[in-house]
Amino acid sequence: MTAQDVTGASIMLEEVTKTYPGQKKSAVGGLTLEIPAGSIVMFVGPSGCGKTTTLKMINRLIEPTSGKIVINGEDVTGMNGDELRRRIGYVIQAGGLFPHMTVATNIAMVPKMLGWSKEKIAARVDELLELVSLDPELYRDRFPKELSGGQQQRVGVARALAADPPVLLMDEPFGAVDPITRQRLQDELLNIQSEVQKTIVCVTHDFDEAVKLGDWIAIFNEGAQLEQYDSPERILANPASEFVENFIGSGAGLKQLTLTRVNEVDLEEAITTSPGKRASDVLSQVQGAGRKYAVVLDSRGRPLRRLDRRQLSRAEIIDGTYDQSLPVVGEQATLNDALDTMLVASSESALVTGRRDVLLGTITVQTVMEAIAAANGAQDGDHSAPVGLNSGAINIVDINSGAANSDGEPV
């Protein structure tokens, strides 16, 4: 990924404060935060610390009491809020879809407002449904209630991306779905991000989610006071305060598992077959390669089920049944996700899929163990981090040339 591929915009919050009417304390106090273009920044912190208020000030769903919001060098604090929001995608829990509109109409909302032609809108809707792994033929004319929670969330992401905005704001986007769906949606978001390179700001209450998705994590205390703003690796390795230590919780060592992704380790090639093939031929192949299973793929290369040697010896022709409990992880999944998936399926391996659910290979428990050992030995040498501070809390040297605290460290 080169700088030219980044379509996201940089965001700078400059001494932003929000004091709600009738409140003595500010919900957000003098926050200065640099959000680099094309990165994912996660906001975490205890309930009521000001995460959502900060997020909503970026698209001015909440007006700051004072301070400036600058997007790609442009001060947007005074611009028309509706116009601003058309340039910023916004995703909330359960997708926030309009129940009386079809999936296509939901996705088409902003392009319609922008006056795109019908043909251009229809093509964009299908393109986005493909991007979020929903078959346009099957889903474009459905209503939200005819979708699962995870599918609604995918449509919510498609809608936010419709007019190709440089910035995507997400407020607890995966809060309303079960853990396995959540993991899949996270993987998909990372896949999508590797294609679109937006600037994504995401609020979550789940620190593991922040570690998995974030290029940078902002850990807030009450009043949106920044406790630490750094990479997941460095926050885990060097928590800046006792507050951060407590927030990370015990098992920080195990959280290292969340830092390595499935696509960073060597996968085993799978023996594959397809419906209609003779089982005895497949069995010879599996035996010849000294493997346990063959994976049955559909016509688009997506795994349907695994067949072990015994199942192959009993069958005549491979059929196209889909196994709901097949252990599958996306290539963007963390090693933690992969281990979870294997444990749930009581299997020593899991299948790994890439874009549009196509099979890439197999990951085994052994691979995971080796990768953890390797990761624990690796050193992290890079020490630059974006600017983040609250006015009055830290001695500002010069925000534009890189701020430093009294110890000369980046803040």
Ligand SMILES: Nc1ncnc2c1ncn2[C@@H]1O[C@H](COP(=O)(O)OP(=O)(O)OP(=O)(O)O)[C@@H](O)[C@H]1O
């Ligand atoms: N409309 C409002 N009027 C008055 N106070 C508000 C309003 N919205 C939020 N607050 C207060 O501002 C503070 C920050 O709220 P905010 O919703 O930003 O927190 P949060 O970190 O997103 O919390 P959570 O994790 O619980 O969603 C809280 O003390 C909250 O009670």
